[in-house]
Amino acid sequence: xxxxxxxxxxxxxxxxxxxxxxxxxxxxxxxxxxxxxxxxxxxxxxxxxxxxxxxxxxxxxxxxxxxxxxxxxxxxxxxxxxxxxxxxxxxxxxxxxxxxxxxxxxxxxxxxxxxxxxxxxxxxxxxxxxxxxxxxxxxxxxxxxxxxxxxxxxxxxxxxxxxxxxxxxxxxxxxxxxxxxxxxxxxxxxxxxxxxxxxxxxxxxxxxxxxxxxxxxxxxxxxxxxxxxxxxxxxxxxxxxxxxxxxxxxxxxxxxxxxxxxxxxxxxxxxxxxxxxxxxxxxxxxxxxxxxxxxxxxxxxxxx
Amino acid sequence: xxxxxxxxxxxxxxxxxxxxxxxxxxxxxxxxxxxxxxxxxxxxxxxxxxxxxxxxxxxxxxxxxxxxxxxxxxxxxxxxxxxxxxxxxxxxxxxxxxxxxxxxxxxxxxxxxxxxxxxxxxxxxxxxxxxxxxxxxxxxxxxxxxxxxxxxxxxxxxxxxxxxxxxxxxxxxxxxxxxxxxxxxxxxxxxxxxxxxxxxxxxxxxxxxxxxxxxxxxxxxxxxxxxxxxxxxxxxxxxxxxxxxxxxxxxxxxxxxxxxxxxxxxxxxxxxxxxxxxxxxxxxxxxxxxxxx
Numbered sequence: 042x043x044x045x046x047x048x049x050x051x052x053x054x055x056x057x058x059x060x061x062x063x064x065x066x067x068x069x070x071x072x073x074x075x076x077x078x079x080x081x082x083x084x085x086x087x088x089x090x091x092x093x094x095x096x097x098x099x100x101x102x103x104x105x106x107x108x109x110x111x112x113x114x115x116x117x118x119x120x121x122x123x124x125x126x127x128x129x130x131x132x133x134x135x136x137x138x139x140x141x142x143x144x145x146x147x148x149x150x151x152x153x154x155x156x157x158x159x160x161x162x163x164x165x166x167x168x169x170x171x172x173x174x175x176x177x178x179x180x181x182x183x184x185x186x187x188x189x190x191x192x193x194x195x196x197x198x199x200x201x202x203x204x205x206x207x208x209x210x211x212x213x214x215x216x217x218x219x220x221x222x223x224x225x226x227x228x229x230x231x232x233x234x235x236x237x238x239x240x241x242x243x244x245x246x247x248x249x250x251x252x253x254x255x256x257x258x259x260x261x262x263x264x265x266x267x268x269x270x271x272x273x274x275x276x277x278x279x280x281x282x283x284x285x286x287x288x289x290x291x292x293x294x295x296x297x298x299x300x301x302x303x304x305x306x307x308x309x310x311x312x313x314x315x316x317x318x319x320x321x322x323x324x325x326x327x328x329x330x331x332x333x334x335x336x337x338x339x340x341x342x343x344x345x
Numbered sequence: 346x347x348x349x350x351x352x353x354x355x356x357x358x359x360x361x362x363x364x365x366x367x368x369x370x371x372x373x374x375x376x377x378x379x380x381x382x383x384x385x386x387x388x389x390x391x392x393x394x395x396x397x398x399x400x401x402x403x404x405x406x407x408x409x410x411x412x413x414x415x416x417x418x419x420x421x422x423x424x425x426x427x428x429x430x431x432x433x434x435x436x437x438x439x440x441x442x443x444x445x446x447x448x449x450x451x452x453x454x455x456x457x458x459x460x461x462x463x464x465x466x467x468x469x470x471x472x473x474x475x476x477x478x479x480x481x482x483x484x485x486x487x488x489x490x491x492x493x494x495x496x497x498x499x500x501x502x503x504x505x506x507x508x509x510x511x512x513x514x515x516x517x518x519x520x521x522x523x524x525x526x527x528x529x530x531x532x533x534x535x536x537x538x539x540x541x542x543x544x545x546x547x548x549x550x551x552x553x554x555x556x557x558x559x560x561x562x563x564x565x566x567x568x569x570x571x572x573x574x575x576x577x578x579x580x581x582x583x584x585x586x587x588x589x590x591x592x593x594x595x596x597x598x599x600x601x602x603x604x605x606x607x608x609x610x611x612x613x614x615x616x617x618x619x620x621x622x623x624x625x626x627x628x629x630x631x632x633x634x635x636x637x638x
Contacts, residue, residue, distance in 0.1 A: 193361035
């Protein structure tokens with residue numbers, strides 16, 4: 042079954058600002074990364090998927106349902122974690138998530154049980170009975186994730202889940218999202234402007250820019266090995282670079298690393314020969330995968 | 346700032362296979378949650394102070410009236426007059442309750458969490474409105490019931506006396522319901538415009554307060570028609586106008602109705618209906634906009 046499918050999806054605000062333009066994409070269940078710069082149309086797309094915004098044109102289906110005509114059926118099976126602060130400060134996490142579980146149609150007891158389960162899964166334990174106002178950003182993000190999980194959705198829509206987190210918090214959140222997508226068996230659409238983050242946990246990537254589709258597909262196909270060798274030496278990087286250049290190898294530098302296009306097996310021998318000749322301590326020599334960022338070229342110049 | 350990392354438990358994620366309740370249950374749940382919020386139930390002790398203070402005052406007044414009546418036999422206030430006399434307290438109560446219901450949600454940004462759930466956005470606004478209506482009605486109706494119980498036990502005419510009291514009480518409960526509907530719809534609409542609770546509370550009071558002088562000015566203009574229509578200008582006098590029209594001497598001495606609203610009773614009734622309808626329509630419109638944001 043196709044998880045999300047859009048066909049020539051277009052959204053313009055007031056006929057002038059174009060948020061989405063002729064977007065056609067279809068993704069299968071799994072963890073999907075939706076990447077794009079700020080203002081690329083990610084949030085607009087999510088709101089259309091939830092049936093909160095009506096598209097100006099085109100068609101959209103979520104879990105086989107049409108959010109424009111049957112938004113309640115879609116929302117019953119989707120959990121949404123908004124980007125911005127969304128928690129009343131004076132309620133405890135347990136109270137809030139229970140209440141929102143009931144708003145999703147769970148009976149009272151089930152809502153309470155599932156709320157504490159959801160909070161436990163996101164890593165909140167005793168602190169769930171304290172008022173949310175005193176929580177750290179990381180804990181608040183976890184509560185937002187828990188309320189999206191409480192009614193056991195088939196699809197989670199996460200809008201910038203790592204927003205405002207420190208590096209350790211980001212890693213935790215990404216690990217959690219990955220676990221939800223794999224162990225819990227819930228499909229996840231993760232929105233982010235940081236490609237490096239989502240590419241670590243996603244099966245599928247969808248990149249949009251200015252409301253248009255840049256590229257969509259399974260991440261494995263995008264990160265297949267390509268023809269670049271990365272060489273690092275502990276010292277004498279400059280002399281090695283000039284030596285390799287003298288051997289007609291188009292060498293480029295990326296920090297302490299030298300990148301050499303791999304034309305055939307002989308390239309290895311040439312590099313090893315050059316290193317041995319200069320008697321340099323070889324630190325590393327490996328075939329480098331293109332980072333997805335380079336394939337998307339999201340407004341930044343690439344290094345290679 | 347390092348977070349306590351979640352310990353991985355052995356118990357895996359459990360899918361939910363139980364029942365999922367429909368729109369009516371969710372609406373009812375949100376309504377009850379709103380009603381509890383109004384009276385500070387399930388919230389901090391601080392949130393309980395004001396509502397229960399007001400409840401204490403109205404109950405005390407009702408008990409005092411009942412006591413006087415049972416001792417001296419003098420009817421200080423009829424049930425309907427009690428609702429009128431308490432109107433300022435009801436206004437302040439609404440001015441505190443309405444922002445608690447809607448402004449807090451606007452401010453904290455929790456609305457996307459509601460609107461991403463099956464509940465239609467209109468239901469959110471209506472559930473909150475009905476919760477406020479119920480809260481205000483309980484505030485007026487509860488003391489009226491106290492007065493009724495006192496009168497019923499003190500009556501010297503047996504069952505007939507109780508029946509007479511009940512016939513006095515029922516229209517007054519309906520009248521209290523009218524107060525509740527009008528104040529709730531105006532108050533909630535004003536409060537839904539801002540996320541700042543203090544502004545919202547001030548706004549609600551201002552709407553009732555600022556319109557009262559207009560009534561005063563209109564009622565002394567040298568035109569009898571304008572005088573008789575003057576009470577349309579403020580929500581609270583509008584309700585009183587409807588009361589004078591429908592309740593007659595249960596609310597005011599005989600002849601007062603003729604004096605104040607003349608033959609325009611139906612106009613007042615229509616005005617009240619239109620005011621409530623307009624407020625509800627604007628409220629729903631407001632939440633259409635909020636939801637799409």
